[in-house]
Every structure is written in C-alpha cells, then in structure tokens.
Amino acid sequence: MTQQYLTKIITNKQAEIEKLRDNQGLIITKATELPIAKNQFVNALSTNQKLHLIAEVKKASPSKGIIRKDFNPIEIAKEFQQSGASALSVLTETQFFLGNPDFIQQIKEEVSLPILRKDFIIDPLDVYQSKIIGADAILLIKAILSVSACETLINIAHSIGLDVVLEVHNREEVEAIKSLKPDIIGINNRDLTTFHVDIDQAGQLFPIIKEMHEGLIIAESGYSNLDEIKILRDQGFNAVLIGEGLAKHPDLLSYWHHEN
Numbered sequence: 001m002t003q004q005y006l007t008k009i010i011t012n013k014q015a016e017i018e019k020l021r022d023n024q025g026l027i028i029t030k031a032t033e034l035p036i037a038k039n040q041f042v043n044a045l046s047t048n049q050k051l052h053l054i055a056e057v058k059k060a061s062p063s064k065g066i067i068r069k070d071f072n073p074i075e076i077a078k079e080f081q082q083s084g085a086s087a088l089s090v091l092t093e094t095q096f097f098l099g100n101p102d103f104i105q106q107i108k109e110e111v112s113l114p115i116l117r118k119d120f121i122i123d124p125l126d127v128y129q130s131k132i133i134g135a136d137a138i139l140l141i142k143a144i145l146s147v148s149a150c151e152t153l154i155n156i157a158h159s160i161g162l163d164v165v166l167e168v169h170n171r172e173e174v175e176a177i178k179s180l181k182p183d184i185i186g187i188n189n190r191d192l193t194t195f196h197v198d199i200d201q202a203g204q205l206f207p208i209i210k211e212m213h214e215g216l217i218i219a220e221s222g223y224s225n226l227d228e229i230k231i232l233r234d235q236g237f238n239a240v241l242i243g244e245g246l247a248k249h250p251d252l253l254s255y256w257h258h259e260n
Contacts, residue, residue, distance in 0.1 A: 005062040005096065006192055010144060012095050013120045020125045031128035036161030041114040041137035042183050044086045045216055051233040053256045054116065054218065055080035056089040056243030057107065060098040063195040067247045071098075077107040080246075084256030089116040089241055092133075105134045116165060116241075120144060127156045137163035140182070142173040143192050150180055167220065169201070174208055183215050186241065190221040197222035203235055210236070224249050 020027060045052045057080075059071040068076070077088055090107060091099030104115050117135035121127065122144060130138045138157055140150055150166060157164050166182035168174050169191060177185075187202040187209070202219035209217055216238040223229060223245045229252065232240050246252055 005195075006144075009062075009093065009096050009120055010122065013093075013122055013126075017123045017125055020129065024125060027125060027128050027132065031131040031160055034131055034160070037136075038158075038161045039163060039183070041087055041116060041163040041165075042216060044114045045184070045218075045239045047086075051229065051237060052086035052239035053080075053084065053253075054087045054089050054239050054241040055083075055085035055246055055253075056091070056118065056241060057103065058089075058091045058097065058099070058118075058243040058247070060096075061244070062096045064244060066098075067244050073103045074106055074110050077111045077113070080253075081111050081113050083253040084258075085113060085253075086239065087114045087116065087136075089118045089139075089243065090135075091243075092117055092119045101129070101133045108134045121153065122149070124153065124156050127153055127162065128160070130157075131160045131162060135162065137165055137183070139165050139167060139186070141167045141192070142177055143167075143169055147176055147180065150177065150182075154180060154182055165218070168205070168209075171205065171208065174205055174212075178212050184218055184238075185209050185213050185215065186218045186220050188220040199223065199228060202232070202237070206235055206237065223252070226252065226255055229255055 057073050057076050059068055060066045090103050091097045092101045093099050114136035116137045117130045118139050121138055154164050163183040165184040165186045167186040167188050169188050187205050189199050189201045190197045199222040218239040219232050219237050220241040223242050
C-alpha cells in the first residue's frame with residue numbers, strides 16, 4: 001500500500017506538470033525576471049554552532065492522515081517563529097498532504113523566516129514555479145530522481161537564487177550523489193516505500209556524508225522528544241526538520257524557545 005502511495009503521488013505530480021506546460025514560457029520568464037537573493041535559507045541555518053529548527057507547516061500525510069485538525073498555516077508559522085525556529089518547511093503537495101502552493105506567499109506576508117518548499121519536485125517547471133510562489137529553497141528527493149535529474153534541477157535552482165536541500169535515505173543514495181553540489185544534504189529517517197521510520201539512520205549516515213560534503217547537513221523525520229534532539233546536536237547536525245513531531249509534541253519547541 002505504501003509503495004502505491006508514492007507511485008500515485010508521482011503520477012499526480014506528472015499530471016500537474018503537464019498542466020503547467022501550457023504556460024511554460026510565461027513561467028520561466030517570470031521566474032528568471034524576479035530578484036535573486038541567494039542563500040537566504042542556508043544563511044538562516046549557519047548563524048552559529050547551535051542546532052537549528054526547520055519547523056514544518058503540515059496538515060496531513062498519506063500514512064498518518066490529518067495531523068492538524070485546526071490547520072491555519074499562517075498562525076502555525078507565526079507560532080514557530082515566536083518559538084525560535086530558524087526556517088520553515090511548507091508542504092505544497094495538494095492531494096495527499098493537503099498542502100497548497102499558495103501557503104508560501106500567505107505565510108511570507110506575515111512571517112520573516114525563509115521557506116523550504118516541501119514537495120515532490122521532478123521537473124524544471126517545478127523549480128521555476130517554486131521561485132514564483134516565493135520559496136527560498138526547494139527539496140529534491142534522490143529516491144525519485146536520477147543523478148542527472150538532480151544535477152539539472154540543482155543548477156536551475158541556483159541560477160534563479162534558490163537553495164537546494166537534497167534528501168537521501170540510505171547509503172546507496174549517499175554514494176550516488178557524491179558528484180553533486182547541493183547546498184544542504186538532508187537525511188530522512190523515513191523510508192518512502194514503506195514509511196517505516198528509523199531515527200538511528202541519520203546518525204549512521206552523518207559521518208559518511210560529512211566526509212564528502214562541505215555544506216550543511218540536516219536530519220528529518222521521527223523526532224518526538226528532547227533527548228533525541230540533544231543527540232542530534234551532539235552529533236554535529238546543523239539543523240533538524242520536524243513536522244508531525246511538533247504537532248503531536250509541541251513541548252519540543254521549548255528547546256529552541258530556551259535557546260533564543
């Protein structure tokens with residue numbers, strides 16, 4: 001069932017891309033004419049030696065269903081900013097995660113934190129659209145992209161001033177991306193084909209990535225208590241991305257509230 005979810009998500013995303021192709025020229029032109037402010041997302045996670053929080057604005061997921069029943073993306077983003085988050089991750093996938101591309105601009109009008117567009121980006125038009133809707137960075141998922149596709153999308157993102165988080169899930173994917181130059185490598189503890197979460201995965205892959213990558217390294221998925229957060233800090237991660245954990249365990253925010 002879980003593999004079917006991923007297949008359905010990608011199929012749905014491909015259909016969305018085909019609709020964008022009707023306005024391909026306009027989208028590319030508009031994106032490339034916008035001002036370039038490089039490294040807004042990266043800089044927010046690089047200010048000091050602390051473990052930064054990328055707080056995720058997320059309503060639902062295929063595996064968990066509705067995560068936040070009273071979902072107001074602007075108010076949630078404001079709360080995260082007030083609690084000490086350094087950046088936001090905003091779900092924009094509409095069908096399975098109940099996100100919306102409009103959420104990014106709506107949040108930007110009220111919150112000053114840089115925003116990562118969290119979606120299943122598979123095509124250059126996705127990248128150009130991300131610029132238009134106000135994202136500061138995009139997520140690329142190695143599990144659904146070839147190395148050459150990753151390289152193409154990274155280059156396009158950098159050309160229009162977007163930072164890139166390249167997400168890996170296992171050692172095989174880490175080995176595959178050695179030649180690439182993303183700004184940030186994210187280690188996702190959740191297996192996308194089974195949705196099983198192993199929070200030890202990030203710690204196991206961290207030293208391998210550290211040897212090959214000069215940029216930032218972040219941990220993603222499955223964190224629910226302060227002891228886990230402190231372990232990530234001690235291991236040397238630059239940031240942790242938390243979505244469902246903040247919805248179910250809001251006390252986690254106390255760590256960053258205290259830090260700030």
